[in-house]
Each structure stands twice: as C-alpha cells, then as structure tokens.
Amino acid sequence: MSFGQGGPYGPGGSQPPTPDWAALADDTARRGRRRKLLFIGGGVLATAAIGAIVATAVISSGDKGKSSDNSASRLPAPQDLPSESSTPEPTFSDVAPPAPPKPLDILSSAKRDKAPLSAATLFPGEKAVGNGHTYTKGATAATSACATAAQGRLGPALTNNGCRSLFRATYSKDGVAVTVGIAVFDTKAAAERAKEQAGPNVASLAGGGVPVFCRQADCRASANAIGRYAYFTIAGYTSGADVTTADTKALQAGRDIADYAFRRILERGNQQASAAATATD
Structure with a gap:
C-alpha cells in the first residue's frame, strides 16, 4: 500500500515538528x-x-x-545512725569456769587430798561388800609407825618410801578372815614403789570376835595401789589351817576385801572432787 508523496504525518505529507532541545x-x-x-x-x-x-x-x-544530689542532702544525722556493731560485748560471766579436779588427781597428791583420814573414814559401818559378797567387820587399828604392822619385806618397803600412816581392818565370813591394810604416802610414785617392793605382808589383826590367824599358817597375800595409797591383804582360816595353792575360798575372800578397799579409796577421791565442783558453781 502506498501513502503517496505527503507521507503519514497529515495532509500534504509534511514532516513532524522538531523538538525545542x-x-x-x-x-x-x-x-x-x-x-x-x-x-x-x-x-x-x-x-x-x-x-x-x-x-x-x-x-x-x-x-x-x-x-541523686537531693537524696544525698537528706542523709540521716550522725546520732540517727546505727552503732558499729550490734553484737553484745562479752562479759566475765561468759567465760567458762575451770573444770573440776579429777578424783585420781586428788588421790595422787597429799597437797590436794585433804579430807579427814582415819580407820573410821576408810572402813565405815559394820559390814564390807566386795564383788557381791558380804563380810562382818572385826577389829580396826591405825599407826604412823607403818613397819610395826607389817611382816617380811613389807616393813622396809613402807619405811623406805615414806609411809605416813597404816590403817588396818579385819573382816570375816564362814571361817575365813581377811586383814586389809591401807598405807598412805605423799605421792603416787611412792605408793607404786612400795607395792612393787612389798613381800609378805601386812600383819593380821585379831579382835572383835576374830581369833589370831595367819601367824603360823600359810595364807594368801596381795598388794596393789591407787593414787598415793597402797593397799595389802592377807587371808586365811581362823582354824589355823594352811591355805593351799588349790584353795579358792581364802583366795576369793582376799579378792573381795581388796576390791572393797579399792572402792573405799576411790570414793574418797570422788567426794572431794564433787565438793570442789560444787564450790566453783
């Protein structure tokens, strides 16, 4: 198809206008x-x-x-501030009292063992009970010449170690008699030495319904110590019969009275320790 000479821009075929750049x-x-x-x-x-x-x-x-500055300006006055410590100051009443002395400590020193000492305080009453067995008390005796109430090597052992007193008592049961002797020294060491050096033995004590015994016959003897006290026993038959190595009756009686003596001495220490504890309360 042909547009003719005028072209497509309009009648007459004129050119489009040029832009204004x-x-x-x-x-x-x-x-x-x-x-x-x-x-x-x-x-x-x-x-x-x-x-x-x-x-x-x-x-x-x-x-x-x-x-914050305003808060700082509102701090409490010094008198309104709490004290530096709210814990109360300790007082002398808060200090624990000293511990009371032990019974054995008292019994080991003549300076501390001050309770009355006699045959009556060591052997009170009319009976003695040892290991559950009861014995009747006979005669009692006390002397400061310790060797005069001893036999054999016991006399020198008492004297050489400074024996102050020797207290004796005899107890009997069923034809068996036992004499116990408690020797008093200044120190525990002296009592221990006397026990080790002792040989037969404390002298038997007749009287109070008990005849002479263990002077011509064989008898059972023992030695022991606690604190500044040494204690000795001799046991035999009131009939004068010998105590044989197989005999158990005299042996048991000697053990019973030795046990009684031990507990009497220990009770002495307990009483003094208790009194000291009461005094410090």
Whole structure:
C-alpha cells in the first residue's frame, strides 16, 4: 500500500515538528534543583528532630542527677545512725569456769587430798561388800609407825618410801578372815614403789570376835595401789589351817576385801572432787 508523496504525518505529507532541545534542558535543570531543595529541607527537619530527642535525654539525665544530689542532702544525722556493731560485748560471766579436779588427781597428791583420814573414814559401818559378797567387820587399828604392822619385806618397803600412816581392818565370813591394810604416802610414785617392793605382808589383826590367824599358817597375800595409797591383804582360816595353792575360798575372800578397799579409796577421791565442783558453781 502506498501513502503517496505527503507521507503519514497529515495532509500534504509534511514532516513532524522538531523538538525545542534548549527548553527541555532548562526544564530538566529546574526539576533537579527542586528535588535537591526538598532533600536538603528534609534533612534539616530530621536533624532538628534528633536534636530534640538528644536534648530531652540530656534534660532527663540532668533531672536524675539532680534527684541523686537531693537524696544525698537528706542523709540521716550522725546520732540517727546505727552503732558499729550490734553484737553484745562479752562479759566475765561468759567465760567458762575451770573444770573440776579429777578424783585420781586428788588421790595422787597429799597437797590436794585433804579430807579427814582415819580407820573410821576408810572402813565405815559394820559390814564390807566386795564383788557381791558380804563380810562382818572385826577389829580396826591405825599407826604412823607403818613397819610395826607389817611382816617380811613389807616393813622396809613402807619405811623406805615414806609411809605416813597404816590403817588396818579385819573382816570375816564362814571361817575365813581377811586383814586389809591401807598405807598412805605423799605421792603416787611412792605408793607404786612400795607395792612393787612389798613381800609378805601386812600383819593380821585379831579382835572383835576374830581369833589370831595367819601367824603360823600359810595364807594368801596381795598388794596393789591407787593414787598415793597402797593397799595389802592377807587371808586365811581362823582354824589355823594352811591355805593351799588349790584353795579358792581364802583366795576369793582376799579378792573381795581388796576390791572393797579399792572402792573405799576411790570414793574418797570422788567426794572431794564433787565438793570442789560444787564450790566453783
């Protein structure tokens, strides 16, 4: 198909008008300047808003500091402050009293063992009980000449170790008699030496319904010590019969009365220790 000489732009086939390039350039420049101004203006507003926020934060911080300063100005007066320590000061009543002396400590020293000492205090009553067996008391005796109430090697052992007194008592049961002698020294060491050096033995004591015994016949003897006391027994038959190595009756009687003597001496220490403890309460 053919448009003819005029072409497609209109009647007569004229060419389209040429654009005004200078005017277009000016319009583009004006638009660019307008966008730049808008951008600059928006930045100024944003900066102003951030500044307001920072200013608010600074003001708030200043108020907080001011509040702390006001709190410091309201501290309590010195007289209103608590004392440095609420723990009460210790008093002399809080100090524990000294421990009371032990019975054996008292019994081991003449300076501490001060209770009355006699045949009556060592051998009270009319009976003696040892290991569950009961014996009847006969005669009693006391002497400061310890060797005069001893036989064999016991006399020198008492004298050489400083025996102060020797207390004796005899007990009997079913034809068997036992004499017990308690020798008193100044120290525990002296009593131990006397026990080790002793040989037959404490002299039997007749009287109070008990005939002479263990002077011509063989008898059972024992020696022991506690604290500053050494104690000895001799046991035999009132009939004068010998005590054989197989005999158990005299042996048991000697053990029973030795046990009784031990408990009597220990009780002496217990009583003095108890009295000392009561005095410190």
